[in-house]
Amino acid sequence: MLSEREHERYKRQIMLFGDEGQERLKKAHIFIAGAGGLGSPISIYLAVAGVGTITFVDRDTVDQSNLNRQILHTDRDIGKKKTVSALAKLREYNPDITVNAIDTTITADNIHELVGQVDGIVDAMDNYPVRYLLNRVALEKKIPFFHGAISGFYGQATTIIPGRTPCLECLFKKSPPDEITPVIGVTAGVIGTVQATEVVKYLVGQGDLLAGRLFIWDGLLAKSEEIAIVQNPACPACGSRASSIPPMEKS
Amino acid sequence: MSVKVRFFARFRELLGTDIFAEPANDTPIALLVAGIARKNPDGYDAIFDEHGTFREFVIVMQNGKRVETADAATVMVADGDEIAIFPPVAGG
Numbered sequence: 001m002l003s004e005r006e007h008e009r010y011k012r013q014i015m016l017f018g019d020e021g022q023e024r025l026k027k028a029h030i031f032i033a034g035a036g037g038l039g040s041p042i043s044i045y046l047a048v049a050g051v052g053t054i055t056f057v058d059r060d061t062v063d064q065s066n067l068n069r070q071i072l073h074t075d076r077d078i079g080k081k082k083t084v085s086a087l088a089k090l091r092e093y094n095p096d097i098t099v100n101a102i103d104t105t106i107t108a109d110n111i112h113e114l115v116g117q118v119d120g121i122v123d124a125m126d127n128y129p130v131r132y133l134l135n136r137v138a139l140e141k142k143i144p145f146f147h148g149a150i151s152g153f154y155g156q157a158t159t160i161i162p163g164r165t166p167c168l169e170c171l172f173k174k175s176p177p178d179e180i181t182p183v184i185g186v187t188a189g190v191i192g193t194v195q196a197t198e199v200v201k202y203l204v205g206q207g208d209l210l211a212g213r214l215f216i217w218d219g220l221l222a223k224s225e226e227i228a229i230v231q232n233p234a235c236p237a238c239g240s241r242a243s244s245i246p247p248m249e250k251s
Numbered sequence: 252m253s254v255k256v257r258f259f260a261r262f263r264e265l266l267g268t269d270i271f272a273e274p275a276n277d278t279p280i281a282l283l284v285a286g287i288a289r290k291n292p293d294g295y296d297a298i299f300d301e302h303g304t305f306r307e308f309v310i311v312m313q314n315g316k317r318v319e320t321a322d323a324a325t326v327m328v329a330d331g332d333e334i335a336i337f338p339p340v341a342g343g
Contacts, residue, residue, distance in 0.1 A: 038343045126343035151340035154260040172339050174307035181342040188343075216337065218260060225259070227337065228315055 002026065006096060010050050021204035022050060028203050029053040031115050033106060033134055034124035035086040036060070037183060038148050040072040041192030042122055042199075043086065047094045049200055054090065055100040056124075057114055058082040069185035106130050111137050120199050122146045124192070128175030132237070135160065135168035139238050144202055148195040151181040153219030155191035158229065159198045159210040162238070166212060166229045169237035190217055252276070252330035256287055258294075259337040265294030274328055280313060281305060281323040284336060298336060310337040 035058035077085040083101035138145035145160040305320035312335040
């Protein structure tokens with residue numbers, strides 16, 4: 001049941017999906033991998049929307065060079081663990097939800113336990129090895145996986161529903177080269193909020209998800225496009241001969 | 252015949268987009284795209300490896316349908332085709 005306080009807090013969105021939708025958000029538990037550029041808008045918007053439990057993982061410390069995009073963290077947080085900084089902000093944004101912060105590196109060994117039983121896994125990572133691990137665990141546990149990635153003014157997002165859509169390895173068989181990419185905060189804002197929108201839609205059961213579609217954003221042209229994606233029958237992660245053992249290197 | 256080639260994101264910055272080409276019959280996708288990309292060495296290097304084949308992470312689409320990078324050297328373009336070349340990004 002929603003309290004009077006919650007009714008008031010979420011009044012403007014209850015107009016969209018009713019008490020029932022808000023209850024669904026409240027009962028939900030979302031796992032966010034990363035509290036950086038994408039993790040900031042994703043976690044803030046899911047917190048203020050009233051997602052009942054948010055667990056996020058990050059291993060890093062706030063650096064001055066993070067602050068152009070990682071809006072969970074401010075100047076006074078430089079030197080603090082991102083988990084500490086982010087936890088404080090999210091609790092301030094919404095004291096009515098539960099936020100769990102885990103300060104660790106996601107590896108093939110700990111990912112199953114870290115993710116646990118959640119209603120959605122959100123990709124806010126900056127590298128493909130960990131994205132592939134998240135994809136594998138999402139497939140294995142049959143949990144929706146909300147992918148996003150950015151570089152410069154460009155970004156991409158898609159929603160993976162295990163058993164229904166192609167997976168991340170169908171789409172990206174080979175990861176793009178690892179490099180320190182230039183990035184502007186607004187791009188993280190665009191893609192992170194697309195991902196958060198997908199999570200909310202999935203939880204309340206409204207709209208059409210980015211299922212089987214890769215949303216691509218070109219901020220310089222102010223144009224979005226989409227690419228239809230299809231399942232790869234030979235996909236090592238979700239194809240008919242998929243193995244359950246993630247072959248990815250630990251990171 | 253007339254074929255439209257669309258480069259996205261960083262590839263667009265390096266090579267432009269919505270390029271109309273008039274390839275001969277039986278031109279494979281890779282050959283057509285390489286011919287266009289050669290006008291900018293940085294653009295070419297971003298898309299093709301030292302053997303002149305598509306880098307594996309590049310997404311190649313023919314009329315909205317994915318073409319495996321390994322097959323792009325043998326899949327022919329047809330009149331009216333739209334070829335899209337997209338670089339996935341990695342940051343977060």
